[in-house]
Amino acid sequence: MNAVLSWFQEQSADLKTAFYMNFIKDDRWIYLWSGLKITLQIAFFAVLIGILLGFLVAVIRSTHDKVGNLRFLNFICKMYLTIIRGTPMVVQLLIIYFVILSSCTDKVFVAVIAFGINSGAYVAEIIRSGIMSVDKGQMEAGRSLGLSYLQTMIYIILPQAFKNVLPALGNEFIVLIKETSVSGYIALQDLTKAGDIIRSQTYDAFLPLIAVA
Amino acid sequence: MNKHFSSASSPEENGGIIFKAEHIIKEFPNLRALDDVSTEIKRGEVVFIVGPSGSGKSTFLRCLNLLEKPTDGKIFFEGKQINCRGIKINAFRQKVGMVFQHFNLFPHLTILNNIILAPLKTHRMKRAEAVSKAEELLKRIGLYEKRNAYPQQLSGGQKQRIAIVRALLMNPDVILFDEPTSALDPEMVGEVLALMKELALGGMTMIVVTHEIGFAREVADRILFMDHGRIVEEGSPEDFFSHPKDPRLKDFLSKVI
Ligand SMILES: Nc1ncnc2c1ncn2[C@@H]1O[C@H](COP(=O)(O)OP(=O)(O)OP(=O)(O)O)[C@@H](O)[C@H]1O
């Protein structure tokens, strides 16, 4: 019994020193803190862009499905969805950083754009499923009152669709926070990168990674 | 009261005919739902459409406000053809109210906002005017207290009466009803029919698809009987019930009365 207890004490003492070494000494927790801020910043603005893009693409796609016009825009949207969903995020980020926005030096901005474009593709499909989940009588009621297709979409369908998919959108936000981990590839110090830095200074991989997660 | 519910009058350069359908055909992928339907609806007329299930009643009604596009034939509204290119379909629909079997109130909006949404967004009224007219109508049907409630807090009969008021506030020239009481519990049918009768007596032009034969007999100026996508027989309630000619109508009446 005593042996077990002392073992625990020993372990926890170890843990304490490890914790101290990893996070407290040299104010290393600062890395994590500013990393967290950047991660949340990127995720937040990326989700905003994602929702905007998502709404746009979803409305174009559903309009095409229901009314049959907008063929060209629908084609572009389909390309966008296929490309974004068919390639890894890292590749997209690198392409946007090194090719498309290579003149831009603000890495956070690049990351926001890249993640925004990426999440837009997923949000679009979420919102499209939300639009389809709204009873078709709602569109008919709006149109029969003399509202245009777009007005009915904006004032009647989308608010209901949005409410229906709110949990899925929250989910997407969390996924996005995790995905920002790849922004280290453009040398941006987000949370994951901060963990890396601590690890390279202390040669202890486990604790920083747990903290990052 | 009556004045408020009656159809807006405009110069009668087309003999007071609101709707004219000429040889309407509507085909679905493997079915002809309307097969050469022609009729006229005059201003102030209350026309009922009855017939067995699947006979094309709803399809015809929905063709009239172009929720369905006729495959062939012409539809005229107040003298102008509407199923052709270059028609301002939204402006046209603002004059044609529709009441659905399942109410189709907007669940995310309060009762008041359900009613004033379309008049505001189509710029037919300023907000203050829309609100005061909506409240006046709500008081009239005894649902003023519910103005800030949401549709799911209302009974079926209340929802349908709100749907009727929502159509009314656009001040339409005609209102289409597609089985307005079919989704209601029996004890709530009466309140909706009472409101419809009030509209009819007030001079509103109405086209009503219904299975309430007794109500049709009481309120209709004219009844159309449809079967297999055709208008098989039509006439005043008198003729319709006392001297049905077509055997299919006789058969239908013997089943529903
Ligand atoms: N969107 C559609 N696609 C394919 N077939 C349809 C569609 N809408 C209606 N139909 C068919 O057209 C026929 C006429 O339908 P409609 O709804 O007009 O009948 P109804 O007289 O209103 O019947 P009910 O009394 O049951 O409402 C039916 O056979 C129906 O199955």
Ligand SMILES: [Mg+2]
């Ligand atoms: Mg029907």
